[in-house]
Each structure stands twice: as C-alpha cells, then as structure tokens.
Amino acid sequence: MSSPANPYPSSQVLAPNGEASGSKPQPTISKAEQSRQRRAVQEQQRAAKAAAKTAPNVPGPSRPRSGSKLPPAPSTPKKSGAGPSKTQKDSKDAGSLAGDEFTGKSRGLRIFSHFGLPKPVSHVGKGDIHPAIVRLGLQFSEFKISGANARCIATLIAFKTVIQDYITPPNNTLSRHLMTHLSPQITHLVSARPMSVTMGNAIRQLKLEISGSDIDLPEQDAKDVLCHKIDHYIRDRIIIADQVIQEIAGSKIKDGDVILTYARSSVVEKVLLRAFSDEKSFSVIVVDSRPMLEGKKLLSVLSSAGISCSYLLLPAIGSVITEVSTVFVGAHSLHSNGAVFSRAGTALVAMMAKQHSVPVVVCCETYKYSEGVQLDSFTKNELAPSSDLLSSYPLTRPRETLNLKGQPNLEILNPLYDLTPPTSITAVVTEVGVIPPSSISSIPFALGRQTL
Amino acid sequence: MASELNNPSQRLVENLASKLRRRQVVGSRQAALETVLVLRQVVSKARFSKFEQLVEIIRSAGRRLVEAQPKEHSVGNTVRKVLHHIREEYHTATKGRASASTRNAFSISKFVLQGQPRKQNVLTKTDEKGTIKENDPDDPDSFARGLKPVLMEAIQDVLDELETVYDNVSKNARDHIHSDEIILTIGKSKTVEAFLKSAAHHRNYTVIVAETGPSYSGHEMAQSLSSAGISTFLVPDSSIYALMSRVNKVILGAHAVLANGGMFAITGSLLAATAARAHSTPVVVCAGQFKLTPLWNLYHEYGALDFADPSNVLGFEEGGLVDKVDVINPYYDYVHPELVDAFITNDGDHPPSSIYRLIKETYDDEDHDL
Numbered sequence: 001m002s003s004p005a006n007p008y009p010s011s012q013v014l015a016p017n018g019e020a021s022g023s024k025p026q027p028t029i030s031k032a033e034q035s036r037q038r039r040a041v042q043e044q045q046r047a048a049k050a051a052a053k054t055a056p057n058v059p060g061p062s063r064p065r066s067g068s069k070l071p072p073a074p075s076t077p078k079k080s081g082a083g084p085s086k087t088q089k090d091s092k093d094a095g096s097l098a099g100d101e102f103t104g105k106s107r108g109l110r111i112f113s114h115f116g117l118p119k120p121v122s123h124v125g126k127g128d129i130h131p132a133i134v135r136l137g138l139q140f141s142e143f144k145i146s147g148a149n150a151r152c153i154a155t156l157i158a159f160k161t162v163i164q165d166y167i168t169p170p171n172n173t174l175s176r177h178l179m180t181h182l183s184p185q186i187t188h189l190v191s192a193r194p195m196s197v198t199m200g201n202a203i204r205q206l207k208l209e210i211s212g213s214d215i216d217l218p219e220q221d222a223k224d225v226l227c228h229k230i231d232h233y234i235r236d237r238i239i240i241a242d243q244v245i246q247e248i249a250g251s252k253i254k255d256g257d258v259i260l261t262y263a264r265s266s267v268v269e270k271v272l273l274r275a276f277s278d279e280k281s282f283s284v285i286v287v288d289s290r291p292m293l294e295g296k297k298l299l300s301v302l303s304s305a306g307i308s309c310s311y312l313l314l315p316a317i318g319s320v321i322t323e324v325s326t327v328f329v330g331a332h333s334l335h336s337n338g339a340v341f342s343r344a345g346t347a348l349v350a351m352m353a354k355q356h357s358v359p360v361v362v363c364c365e366t367y368k369y370s371e372g373v374q375l376d377s378f379t380k381n382e383l384a385p386s387s388d389l390l391s392s393y394p395l396t397r398p399r400e401t402l403n404l405k406g407q408p409n410l411e412i413l414n415p416l417y418d419l420t421p422p423t424s425i426t427a428v429v430t431e432v433g434v435i436p437p438s439s440i441s442s443i444p445f446a447l448g449r450q451t452l
Numbered sequence: 453m454a455s456e457l458n459n460p461s462q463r464l465v466e467n468l469a470s471k472l473r474r475r476q477v478v479g480s481r482q483a484a485l486e487t488v489l490v491l492r493q494v495v496s497k498a499r500f501s502k503f504e505q506l507v508e509i510i511r512s513a514g515r516r517l518v519e520a521q522p523k524e525h526s527v528g529n530t531v532r533k534v535l536h537h538i539r540e541e542y543h544t545a546t547k548g549r550a551s552a553s554t555r556n557a558f559s560i561s562k563f564v565l566q567g568q569p570r571k572q573n574v575l576t577k578t579d580e581k582g583t584i585k586e587n588d589p590d591d592p593d594s595f596a597r598g599l600k601p602v603l604m605e606a607i608q609d610v611l612d613e614l615e616t617v618y619d620n621v622s623k624n625a626r627d628h629i630h631s632d633e634i635i636l637t638i639g640k641s642k643t644v645e646a647f648l649k650s651a652a653h654h655r656n657y658t659v660i661v662a663e664t665g666p667s668y669s670g671h672e673m674a675q676s677l678s679s680a681g682i683s684t685f686l687v688p689d690s691s692i693y694a695l696m697s698r699v700n701k702v703i704l705g706a707h708a709v710l711a712n713g714g715m716f717a718i719t720g721s722l723l724a725a726t727a728a729r730a731h732s733t734p735v736v737v738c739a740g741q742f743k744l745t746p747l748w749n750l751y752h753e754y755g756a757l758d759f760a761d762p763s764n765v766l767g768f769e770e771g772g773l774v775d776k777v778d779v780i781n782p783y784y785d786y787v788h789p790e791l792v793d794a795f796i797t798n799d800g801d802h803p804p805s806s807i808y809r810l811i812k813e814t815y816d817d818e819d820h821d822l
Contacts (some may be wrong), residue, residue, distance in 0.1 A: 018601040111634075112699060114686070289690035290665060295772065308779040311766050313665040314689045315720030317636075319782045345690030348723055351730055377694035410678035412686045413660075418694035 027398075066078055084391070086175075112413060115383050127184040130165065134157045137192035143385075145174035146292075148332050148368060149238055149266050152198035156191065159206065174222050175213045182206075194382050195371045197333035205233060235240045237367040242267055245363050249328065249429045250275040252361060255284040257325040260358075262292035262314075262349045265330020267363040269301060272328070276307050283307070283323065289314035289345045291384040292416040314345050317352050327353040331364040331428075336439030337373045338422030340364070342416050346379065350424040359426040366430045369443045377418035384414035461494040462680065463746075464675045465513045471522035471809035472527065480526035480707055481642065484742045485614050487517060487530040490606045500596050503542050505649075506603075506645040510535055515822045521781070523758045524746040525708035528822060532815040533742065545602055560720045575707060578761070592758065597771035613798065617740035618643060620798035622650035628796065633700045636692070636728075638668035639718040641705020643738040645676055648703070649795070652682045660699065662692050664720045666781055689720060700727040706739040707796075711746050711811050713789030713804025715739070722785035724793065734793040743796045746811050746820045747778045749786050758783040 025427045040297075136158045145154050146442075159182065166181055168174045186203060189195065204264060209229045213222050249271040253259060259282055261268050273285060284307050288295030294309065303309045312320065333341045339363050340346070350360045374380065383389040422437035468490050494513050500506040515532030521527065588592045605715050618814060621643050629635065629651040635657060637644050648659060659677055663670035663686060670686060678684040687695060702724055706715040715721075728735045764780035789804035802810060 105778055196811055268536065290663065290688040291690070296766075296773075299777060300770075300773050303773060304690060308775065308778075309782055312780040313765055314722055315718075315785075316780055316782050318722035318726075318785050319719075320780060342688070346687070347693035348727060351693065351726060355726060375567065376697045378697055381694065407675065407678050410674055410684045410686060413691070413695075414621050414688055415691040418691065 028402060031313060049213055070212050092447060103442040115381050130162045130185055133185045133188055134163045137188050139191040147266055148196050148198040151196050151232055152202050155199050156202055156230050160230050161225050163226050163398055172217050174219055175211055175215060178210050179207055198368055201367050206259045238365060242270055244431040245429050246271050248275040249363050253280055253282055255281050258323055260285040260324040260327045262329050262346050263343045265297040268328045268330050269298055271363055273305055285310045285320055287312055287314055287317055321352045321356050324358050327358055329361045331362050331368055333368045333370045333419055334440055335370055335372060335374045336441040338440045340372055340420045340425060341417055344418045347418040347420040350420045354424040360424060362425055362428045364428055364430055366432055366443050374419055382416045386418050459499040464490050465516050466495050469516050472521035472524055472591050480743055483524045484526040484530045487527045489609045491534050495603050498535050511822055518822055526742050529742055529745055531822060533610050534818040535819050536816050538603050541602040542608045549704045571756050607697045614742055617798045618646035621738050621740060621796060623649040625651035626654035629657055631657050632809060634655040634698055636660045636699040636721050637638050637703045639664035640673040644703055647738045648677060649680045651680055652680060658683045660687055660695055662687055662689050665689060678711055692724055696727045696731045699733055702733055702735045704737050706737050706743055708745045709739050709807055711808050712748055713807040714749060714782040715787050717787055719785050721787050729791055736789055736794050736796060737792055738796045741799055744811050744814055746815055
C-alpha cells in the first residue's frame with residue numbers, strides 16, 4: 001500500500017544530489033536559475049506525492065496518475081533531465097530496500113496481498129515507548145532476534161524493565177493502569193514484526209497476572225511480584241520445558257541413528273547436543289534453504305561439538321531421506337487440529353519423511369499451543385524481508401545475479417512459515433509427554449485446565 | 453583399415469568426448485545437437501562396403517561418447533535414433549517395393565509387437581537385392597556412394613527435429629494453460645521456458661518460480677519469464693509446500709525420460725512433484741522426444757548418483773566448517789512415473805505409461821546397449 005507514496009519522500013531528499021551532478025557539464029546556467037529549477041522539480045514531486053497519497057488504497061489508478069505527473073519534469077531545461085530520472089531510480093532502490101516489491105499490479109498481487117508486508121520499523125514509536133522496547137523492536141525487524149523462544153524470552157525480559165520503570169499515576173491503581181501502559185509497547189513490537197503465538201500466550205498470561213495483582217500491595221512490591229511471575233513463566237514454560245523435552249526426545253535417539261533436521265530450532269539443537277553428551281553415537285543431516293539459511297548456524301554448533309554432520313539444501317532431500325532414521329524439527333506454534341506451524345520448508349521435509357515411512361518428531365513446548373485451527377499456510381503467514389539483511393546468498397555467485405529487484409512483472413515472495421498437516425507428523429514431544437498430533441487439543445487439559 | 457581412414461572423424465569424436473567429460477557441453481539438447489553433428493561427419497567420412505560396417509562405425513563412435521559422460525543420456529539416445537533412421541533408409545533403399553508394403557502395413561499385431569518385425573527384416577534383408585548392391589567386389593565404394601545421400605537425409609531429419617523441438621513442444625501450450633491459472637515451475641528448463649512463453653501469447657496467467665538451490669537457476673527463469681510479460685513470482689524452495697495449495701499446475705522440465713515413464717530431472721523436482729501429489733495438483737513434464745531413454749533407473753532409487761560441486765552449497769567462506777562436514781549436492785532427482793501426470797513432447801502429449809511404447813517405436817531393440 002505504501003508503494004505509490006513511498007518513493008517520493010526519498011526522491012525529495014535525493015533530488016538536490018542528482019541535480020548537482022547533472023549541472024556540472026552545463027556551467028552557463030546561473031545558480032539562481034538552477035535553484036529555481038530545483039524548486040520546480042521538487043514542487044512537482046510534492047504534487048505527485050500528494051496525488052499518490054489521496055488514493056493510497058487503489059494502486060491501480062494512482063500509478064498512471066503519478067506517471068503522468070512525471071513527464072513534465074524532463075521538459076524543464078535539459079540539464080534537469082538527468083536529475084529526475086536518476087532520483088526516480090534511486091528512490092525505487094530505496095523503496096525496494098524497505099522490502100517493498102509490491103509495485104506490480106498483477107493478479108498475483110491480490111492473492112498474496114494479505115501477507116503482511118515487511119515494513120521499516122520507526123525508531124521513534126507513537127506515544128510513550130520504553131527505550132528497551134524500541135531496541136527490541138529494531139532487533140525483531142532486523143531478525144537479530146528470531147525464533148519463537150528467543151523472541152518470547154526477549155519480550156518478557158524487556159517487559160520486566162518496563163514494569164520496573166513504571167510509576168502508577170496518581171488516582172489510579174497498578175492493576176488497572178499498567179496494562180494501558182503496556183499496550184502501546186506491545187503495539188510497537190507488533191509493528192516491528194507480527195506477534196508470534198508464543199509472545200501472545202506469554203502476554204496473555206502477563207495480563208492475567210497484572211489484573212489479578214493485589215490492590216493493597218505497595219507499588220514496588222507489586223512490581224517485584226510481577227517480575228517474579230515473569231521469571232517463573234520463563235523458567236517453567238521454556239527452560240524447564242526444554243530440559244524435559246531434551247530428555248524425552250533424547251530417548252528416541254539410538255546408537256547408529258541418522259537424524260535429519262531442518263533449519264535451526266533451539267530445542268532440537270539442545271536435544272541433539274544433550275544426546276551426544278549422553279554418549280550416543282549418531283550422525284546428523286542438516287537440511288537448509290533460503291531465505292534464512294539458518295541451518296548453517298546449527299551446523300557450526302553441532303560440528304564444533306563433534307557430532308558428524310552432513311549438510312544439504314532442501315531440493316536435494318530426496319537423495320538422502322531413505323537413509324534417515326528419524327526427523328526432528330522445531331515449531332513456531334501448535335494448533336489444536338494437530339497442525340504445526342513452523343519455518344517454511346518444514347512441511348516439505350515432513351512430507352518427504354512421511355512418504356518414506358521415516359518418523360517425524362516435532363519438539364515443541366506447550367506454551368506454543370494455540371487454540372485456533374489453521375488449515376493451510378496461506379491464510380496467515382509472514383514475509384521475510386528480501387533485502388540483504390539475512391545475507392544468505394552463496395558467495396560463489398555474484399550477488400547481483402541473484403538480486404532481481406525492480407523488474408516489471410516480477411515479484412519476490414519469501415514466506416517465512418508453512419503449516420505441516422497432522423498427517424505428516426508422527427508425534428509431538430512436549431514437556432507433558434509425547435503426543436500424537438490428533439491429541440494436541442488435549443494439551444490444555446494436560447496442563448491442568450479443567451474446562452474448555 | 454576403417455579406423456585409420458576415419459581419423460579426422462575420430463578426432464571429432466574424441467573432441468566431443470572430452471568436452472562432455474569436462475562438462476563443457478551440458479544440457480540434454482546441447483549434447484544431442486553436438487552428437488548429431490559429429491555423427492553426420494562420421495557418416496560422411498566413413499568408408500564401408502557393407503551396411504553392418506557402417507552400423508559398427510556409428511556404434512563405436514556412439515559408445516565412445518556415451519562412455520565419456522554416461523549421465524548425459526541424450527547422447528546415447530541420439531546415436532540410437534540415428535541408427536534407427538539409417539536402418540530405415542537402408543531398408544527402403546535396398547528392398548524397394550516388396551519390403552515397403554510389409555513395413556508400412558499397420559495392423560494391431562504390428563502395434564503390439566512393435567520392434568519385432570524390424571528384427572525379422574534385418575535377418576531377411578540379405579536375400580533381397582535392391583537397387584544398391586552390398587559387397588560389390590568390383591567397386592567396394594559403390595555401396596557407400598549410393599547410400600550416403602539418403603543417410604545424410606536421415607541424419608538431417610534427426611537434426612531438424614532437435615532444432616525445432618522447443619517450437620513443437622510449445623505449439624499446443626495454450627491447450628494446457630487456461631487464463632488466470634497459477635503455474636509452479638522450478639529451476640530453468642529451456643523447454644518449459646519456451647512452453648510458458650508460447651502460452652503467454654494466448655493466455656494471461658501467473659508463474660511461480662522456485663529458485664532451486666544451489667544453482668539458483670530459478671532466478672534466471674524468473675527474469676526471462678517476467679521480461680516476456682508474464683506475471684512472475686520468485687519464491688525460495690522452502691515455500692513450495694506453502695504455496696502449492698493455490699497452484700493449479702506444476703510444469704517441470706526433464707533431463708531424461710526413462711522407459712518406465714519416470715524421469716531424471718533437476719534436483720528439487722522430486723520435492724515439487726511430491727508436494728503437488730500431496731495437494732492433488734497435476735504435474736506436467738515438458739520434454740523433447742530426444743530425452744526418451746531406453747533405461748530403467750538402476751543406479752539409485754531417488755537420484756541419478758551424479759554429484760556437483762559442493763562449494764555451491766557450503767562455500768569455502770565458511771572456513772572451519774568445510775573440514776568437518778559432508779556436503780551433498782546431487783545434480784538430478786529421480787521422479788517416479790506415479791508422480792507425473794503427462795509428458796508434453798514435440799510429438800504429442802503422452803501419459804507416463806506410453807513412454808515404453810514410444811521408446812520401442814523410436815529406437816531399435818538391438819541398440820539399447822551401444
């Protein structure tokens with residue numbers, strides 16, 4: 001949606017540069033004239049931007065209109081001809097750097113349009129955003145912190161700082177007001193990257209704790225209690241849960257096994273390291289794929305620990321799947337119909353494994369459970385930024401050949417997640433035990449909830 | 453004597469063999485074209501007084517080329533096809549009307565026994581004498597002189613077929629693609645590229661190209677298709693499953709089509725075809741008939757056992773990692789016939805089950821082992 005409007009603000013900034021370089025071969029024109037023309041060009045661009053802004057929701061008609069606004073620019077004395085065309089190109093680059101390829105208006109745009117567009121996060125949020133949250137937002141949007149567990153833990157720790165720095169305004173109580181203070185922080189995080197299920201679950205729990213906190217408690221005590229609750233949540237639901245999962249999943253690894261894993265899951269990594277330290281002898285096949293190529297990190301961790309590893313890209317999985325004894329994958333979230341939402345590619349790995357009767361084991365803490373039913377990976381997904389942020393191109397190829405930006409009719413789509421159907425999953429290992437995918441909806445009961 | 457006199461053509465054969473071995477000639481059509489050109493030279497330079505001699509000359513050249521690069525199946529296929537055409541021309545030339553009537557008779561029994569009647573013809577041919585005499589003691593070259601023009605024509609036919617293969621594969625493209633369809637393809641196959649571009653003249657549709665690591669040839673494909681005005685999406689391989697639910701048809705290229713209807717194709721084809729099967733999406737393979745190979749996949753159940761440079765997967769920039777890790781980078785996947793719905797060839801559309809019949813028709817049984 002921002003595509004028609006976006007190029008112009010940046011082109012305004014760039015216009016003087018383009019002009020300056022363009023004016024060099026034409027010294028005969030006076031400076032006054034130059035600045036007048038520059039003003040004229042800027043005026044036009046401003047008008048174009050305004051025109052684009054008036055109709056931001058209809059990219060179709062707004063494009064030709066802004067296009068028709070542009071041609072007058074070269075009609076100003078010829079030296080400025082170089083200026084606008086250059087700035088136009090620059091602004092396009094700037095636009096695509098922001099991860100915005102949706103400049104085309106093909107029919108494909110419509111069916112993919114509901115995928116959240118990765119947008120540049122603002123350094124200054126609206127309202128009163130805590131600096132810890134601002135920093136976290138940047139780390140999220142630049143994928144410095146990624147992965148369901150890491151994001152959840154980072155969010156909770158940041159909220160602890162926010163809670164400690166919070167002062168209840170007069171004539172209000174902490175249990176009533178703290179949540180209104182937290183919600184803009186949450187909104188800021190969501191604007192950086194869509195909220196993960198884990199974060200949603202943790203925040204819901206936090207809200208419950210806040211509203212349930214004792215009104216009579218002194219403020220500092222109440223804050224301390226909340227921070228303790230957060231610590232306990234991280235400890236019980238994530239850290240201890242991981243340890244239990246390591247133990248259970250580790251028992252599924254036998255000597256001589258070949259374990260296949262896809263991308264990088266923190267839980268799977270721990271399971272494999274734990275099993276190796278338990279002196280089991282097994283080898284690991286790490287399968288990986290763009291856009292993230294996270295498997296390389298897992299590979300370096302595992303191989304430096306001394307586990308014998310093979311590495312291959314996802315398309316080659318057909319060649320090795322027959323040798324695999326068990327597939328271990330992580331998850332982003334679990335859905336009550338037994339489907340597992342995970343890093344894009346997991347569904348392909350699970351499908352291939354299932355085809356060859358290789359058990360697929362998903363390692364997943366119960367706090368990733370989501371009540372909703374998801375049917376395919378299409379309705380809800382997230383796009384990876386297509387910029388070089390993730391630096392996942394092989395260095396053997398010149399990067400330019402793999403960067404296809406600003407081509408007409410060509411759009412680049414990098415979905416981050418996909419949904420593995422319950423039919424291709426053998427079992428889910430959680431801290432409450434090994435559950436078949438058909439029984440995932442029993443997790444809330446396993447956690448002690450009495451009613452639906 | 454023959455080998456001595458064949459020296460210039462021998463050099464040509466060796467030249468192509470080394471090019472194949474060094475993978476300077478890659479791609480099945482390229483290899484097939486080079487092979488026809490070399491065989492044309494070989495035949496035109498060959499000296500023979502008997503038909504069997506000529507066949508042996510071609511076979512030995514073919515054997516040399518196939519051994520140089522056994523995974524480039526189109527080389528062997530081309531040799532077989534040339535042999536088949538040459539035999540046919542020879543039979544018409546030597547037997548004239550008598551054999552023509554038996555050969556052109558189409559009957560159910562002949563249809564069932566494809567390939568068999570030909571063998572009988574080979575056995576009986578010595579009895580009949582046509583216009584051209586074999587083993588003429590007065591003039592040993594007369595046979596070759598008489599036969600060569602028709603042989604050249606036969607080889608030219610093979611060459612013409614190869615040169616027009618993309619046009620012929622794509623001539624019915626619009627019958628396979630309807631408007632507003634979403635097509636998924638992987639990597640870069642020239643046949644698929646021509647097919648999609650031809651369909652784009654008549655239909656408005658969207659192509660999703662999976663980039664297909666580690667060659668990332670999908671990038672080139674996406675660039676080429678989008679510059680032809682087709683609405684194109686470039687996606688990483690990992691999202692094939694996620695997007696498959698909205699894909700109407702998967703169109704793949706092939707490296708070699710095997711006798712059982714399975715195929716060798718670029719790595720990732722098995723993944724895409726399996727995902728398509730999981731979503732009941734039809735899988736269509738575009739391939740020229742020169743890719744039909746009278747082989748079964750005996751090497752490996754899921755691949756062609758042909759491996760490429762691992763540095764494309766895990767480069768030396770990863771430093772210490774390279775020492776400790778096995779990197780696997782196969783060239784081809786084996787896609788079994790159950791995963792393919794149709795083959796679109798330069799000579800009509802065929803289900804995988806007809807490939808065996810096509811192979812029987814295209815090649816002579818005795819050439820299966822060169």
